[in-house]
Amino acid sequence: VNIGILISGSGTNLQAIIDNINEGNIDGEIKLVISNKKDAYGLVRAEEAGIETLYLDRKEFSTDEEYNKKIMEEFTKRDVELVVLAGYLRILSKEFVQKYKNRIINIHPSLIPSFCGEGCYGERVHKMVLDYGAKITGATVHFVDEGTDTGPIILQKAVKVEDDDTVESLKEKVLKIEHELLPEAIKLYCQGRLSVEGRKVKIID
Numbered sequence: 586v587n588i589g590i591l592i593s594g595s596g597t598n599l600q601a602i603i604d605n606i607n608e609g610n611i612d613g614e615i616k617l618v619i620s621n622k623k624d625a626y627g628l629v630r631a632e633e634a635g636i637e638t639l640y641l642d643r644k645e646f647s648t649d650e651e652y653n654k655k656i657m658e659e660f661t662k663r664d665v666e667l668v669v670l671a672g673y674l675r676i677l678s679k680e681f682v683q684k685y686k687n688r689i690i691n692i693h694p695s696l697i698p699s700f701c702g703e704g705c706y707g708e709r710v711h712k713m714v715l716d717y718g719a720k721i722t723g724a725t726v727h728f729v730d731e732g733t734d735t736g737p738i739i740l741q742k743a744v745k746v747e748d749d750d751t752v753e754s755l756k757e758k759v760l761k762i763e764h765e766l767l768p769e770a771i772k773l774y775c776q777g778r779l780s781v782e783g784r785k786v787k788i789i790d
């Protein structure tokens with residue numbers, strides 16, 4: 586399966602995918618990594634892995650729709666079938682989500698539907714978990730639909746919130762789970778083992 590990946594930051598999730606492909610766990614090939622941030626370290630990780638990269642500056646486009654159209658063009662040129670958002674912080678256009686229906690996978694650092702949605706991303710998620718006094722948190726991998734963090738859930742895994750946890754310690758615990766779940770979901774997709782019926786994702790054994 587040809588994979589296209591969107592990033593905005595350090596790319597530790599991207600690295601986990603690269604490592605799993607290299608270990609033969611995922612029957613897929615990353616054809617292109619696009620970042621909306623020029624200094625995203627994930628671009629370096631991709632280049633070091635010999636993967637084509639592209640930085641797309643949002644300011645060079647008149648609208649979000651034009652920006653998304655360019656992304657779709659680049660992915661279509663490379664016959665990308667599966668799109669992965671690995672720490673990508675921009676919203677996708679309706680056209681994009683419709684074109685790749687149930688073929689865009691996102692990772693979110695909480696147990697959706699808790700601590701997610703507009704403006705709830707990155708370290709803010711862990712701060713909200715701590716401020717709320719939640720006893721467990723975790724990560725969610727889901728297909729992307731028109732909403733923010735609202736698409737059908739593929740995999741989730743929980744971790745306990747300890748009394749002495751900080752944003753940093755929680756982020757570390759959750760990232761470890763992310764680095765397990767995202768490659769696992771991509772592996773299952775590439776094996777054709779994910780079946781989506783409405784909101785429900787079933788894993789075919």
Ligand code: GRF
Pocket residue numbers: 593594595596597598599627671672673692693694706707708760763
């Ligand atoms: C992390 O907050 C992760 O939970 C979320 O995106 C952020 C960056 O992750 N998915 P990465 O290290 O760039 O993969």
